[in-house]
Amino acid sequence: MPIFHKISLRPEVENYLKQSFMNEEVVSASSKQEAERRFEALLIHLAHPPSFTTVRVNTHLASVEHVRGLLLNELEKQFSGSSVPVLQHPALPDVLLIPVTGPRRNIEKQQCEVIVGAQCGNAVLRGAHVYVPGIVSASKFMKAGDVISVYSDIKGKCKKGAKEFDGTKVFLGNGVSELSRKDIFNGIPDLKGIGIRMTEPIYLSPSFDNVLPSYLFLQNLPSAVVAHVLNPQPGEKILDLCAAPGGKTTHIAALMQDQGEVIALDKILNKVEKLKQNASLLGLHSIRAFCFDATKAVKLDMIDGTEGTPPFLPESFDRILLDAPCSGMGQRPNMACTWTLKEVTSYQPLQRKLLNVAVQLLKPGGVLVYSTCTVTLAENEEQVAWALKTFPCLQLQPQEPQIGGEGMVGAGLSPEQLKQLQRFDPSVVPLQDMDTDCLGDAKREDMIWLANKDCIGFFIAKFLKCKSTEEKVSRK
Template identity: 85%
Template sequence: MSVFPKISLRLEVEKYLKEGFLNKEVISAFGKQEAERKFEALLNHLSHPPSFTTVRVNTHLASVQQVKDLLFHELQKQFNGLSVPILQHPDLQDVLLIPVIGPRKNIKRQRCEAIVGAQCGNAVLRGAHVYVPGIVSTSKFMKAGDVTSVYSDIKGKCKKGAKEFDGTKVFLGNGISELSRKEIFSGVPELKGRGIRMTEPVYLSPSFDNVLPRYLFLQNLPSAVVTHVLDPQPGEKILDLCAAPGGKTTHIAALMRDQGEVIALDKISNKVEKIKQNALLLGLNSIKAFCFDGTKALKFDMVEKAEGNPPFLPESFDRILLDAPCSGMGQRPNMACSWTLKEVTSYQPLQRKLFTVAVQLLKPGGVLVYSTCTITLAENEEQVAWALRTFPCLQLQPQDPQIGGEGMMGAGLSFEQLKQLQRFDPSVVPSWDTDIDSLRDARIEDMIGLANKDCIGFFIAKFIKCKST
C-alpha cells in the first residue's frame, strides 16, 4: 500500500516521461488506459523503497554461508532479537536478500520534530540513521535524548536552522536525538558523525554502516546482475569505463578470482580514491583505478610509452562495462526530483560518446555491456537502436542471468531484440505491505520473485563485437 505521495517532478519532466511510456508502439500493444495505469504505478513505486535490501558477498575473502551466518547475528542485534530471514539469490549465488519490513502504520508522532533534506530522507528509508549534515531544522526545545519525529522536506523549502516548518513534509519515523538543537547547528566538525538514531522507522531496513565491511558490499539487485551478464573470466583484461564508486569494479575482480587486469576509470579524483579504498578493503589486487575522462580513453599511436595507463590503443580489452552516467530516474526511494527537462535529457549525447570509445577499445569477439539506472526510453532502448545502426560490427546478445523484464517498445526494436534486453520496471508489481507475520508464512520462491521485480529502475544491454573496426 502506498504511504507516500508519488514522486514529485517538474511538470515538463513528468510530461516528457509520460510521452515515452505512452508512445505509439506501447499504446498500440496495450491500450492507452493500461499504459497510463502502468505509468502512474511507476511514479508511485519510485517514491517508496524496494521491498528488499540487497548485499553482495565478497567471495574473494569468504564463503557466502560464512557471511550469511555473521550477518544473521548482526541483524538480530540491530532488530533487538527479531528474526528476519536472509535469502541467498538462486541465480546470483553471491547475492543475499533481506526483506524490508513496512510500512509500519502505528508509529506515534512526537512533539519534538526534525526536518531532514530529501537525500537524507531517502537514505533513512533504506536503513540509515540521521547525521548532522542532513538535518535542516529542529524544534526549538530539542535536547539530547529526546524522542524525535523525523520528516523529509521533499521540496527543499525548509530554511536551514528553522525552529518550525509547515511546508510539505513526509513522516519517516522516530529516533532518539544524540545532540541538542544548539549542538546540531553549532558547526562543530566533530559532531558530523552523530545526529538522530532511528528507533522506529516507517520502513525497517538493516543499517550497513561499518557492518562486515570486508565481506559485504551494499548494492542494488540489478547492479549485481550487470556483472554476471558481463561474465568476466580469469586472466582477461577488462575495462570499467565509468567505475565510481567501484561496486561493479570490485565485483568484476571477485568473479575473475582476482586473476587478470581490471582497469577502472572515473574523471572525479575523490571517487577514484574511493575505488582504490574499496579494492584495498576487499583484498583485490587486480584493479588499477585512474582519474581519467572515459570519452578520451582512446589513442591511435604508440609514440608514448604509457605503462598501462590511459589512454589505450584500439582493441585492447576482452570485455568492457559501460555503466553510463545517466539521469538516475530509476533510483528508489526518490520522493522528489527538482531536475529540469534540459538536465534529464542532457545524458544521451555523453552516453553515445562513451559508447563510441568503448566499441573501438573492444577486441573482436569481445563483450560490451551497457547499463543505466534510469527509466527513460532515450537513454535505454533508443541507445540500443542507435548502436545497432551505427556499429554494424555489433550484435545484440541474450543475457544470462535474465531476471528483469524485456525492453520497452517505442524505439523501433524488434520483438526478438526487446527479449534480449533487461529492463527492471518496478511498476510491474502491486504495492505491498510486509510484516514479520507475513514473512513467516511466505514461500521463498514468492519472496525471490518479489525481490527480482520490486527493485530500482534499471536497464542492461549486452553486445558482442563480431569483427574488427
C-alpha cells in the same frame, strides 16, 4: 495503499517521461488506460524503497554460507533478537536478500520535530540513521536524548536552522537525538556524525554502517546482475569505463578470482580514491584505478607512451562495462527530483560518446555491457537502436541470468531484440506491505520473485563485437 505520494517531479519532466511510457507502440500493445495506470504506478513505486535490501558477498575472501551466518548474527543484534530471513538468490549465488518490513502505519508522532533534506530522507527509508549534515531544521527546545519525529522536506523549501516548518513534509519515523539543537546549528563546525538514531522508522531496513565491511557490499539487485551478464573470466583484461564508487568493479574482480586485470576509470578524484579504498578493503589486487575522462580513453596514435595507463590503444580489452552516467530516474526511494528537463535529457550525447569509445577499445570477439539506473527510453532502448545502426560490428546478445523484463517498445527494435534486453520496471508488481507475520507465512520462491520485480528501475544491454573496427589493421 501507498504511504507516500508519487515522486515529486517538475511538470515538464513528468510529461517527458509520460510521453515515453505512453508512446504509440506501448498504447497499441495494451491500451491507453493500462499504459497510464502503469506509468502512475511507476511514479508511486519510485517514491518507496524496494521490498528487499540486497548485499553482495565478497566471495574472494569468504564463502557465501559463512558470511550469511555472520550476517544473521548481526541482524539478530540489530533487531533485538527478532528472526529476519536472509535468502541466497538462486540465479545470483553471491547475492543475499533481506526483506524490508513496512510501511509501519501505527507510529505515534512526537511534538519535537526534525526536518531533513530529501536525499537524507531517501537514505533513512533504506535503513540509515540521520547524519548531522542532512538536518535542515529542529524544534526550538530539542535536547540530546529527546525522542523526536523525523520528516523529509521533499520540496526543498525549509530554511536551514528553522525552528518550525509548515511546508510539504513526509513523515519518516521516530528517533532519539544524539545532540541538542544548539549542538547541531551553533556547535562544532563541520560536524558529520549521527544526529538522530532512528528507533522507529516507517520502513525497517538493516543498517550496514561498518557491518562486515570486508565481506559485504551493499548493492541494488540489478547492479549485481550486471557483472554476471559481463561474465568476466580469470586472466582477461577488463575495462570499467565509469567505475566509481566501485561496486561493479570489485564484483568483476571477484568473479575473475582476482586473476587478470581490471582497469577502472572515473574523472572525479575523490571517487577514484574511494574506489581504491573499497578494492583494498575487499582484498582485491587485480584492480587498477585511474582518474581519467573516459571520453578520451582511446590513444589516437601508436607512439609509445606510458604503458598500461590511459589512454589505451584500440582493441585492447576482452570485455568492457559501460555503466553509463545517466539521469538516475530509476533510483529508489526517491520522493522528489528537482532536475530540469534540460538536465534529464543531457545524458544521451555523453552516453553516445562513451559507447563510441567502448567499441573502439574492445577486441573483436569481445563483450560490451551497457547499463543505466534510469527508466527513460532515450537513455536505454534508443541507445541500443543507435549503437546497432552506428556500429555494424556490434551484435545484440542474450543475457544470463535473465531476471528483468524485456525492453520497452517505441525505439524501433524488433521483438527478438527486445527479448535480449533487461529492463527492471518496479511498476509490474503492486506495492507490498510487509510485516513479520507475512514474512513467516511467505514461500521462498514468492519472496525471490518479489525481490526480482520490486527493485530499482534499471536497464542492461549486452553486445558482441563480431569484427575489427580497425580498417588499417584488417587490410594488412
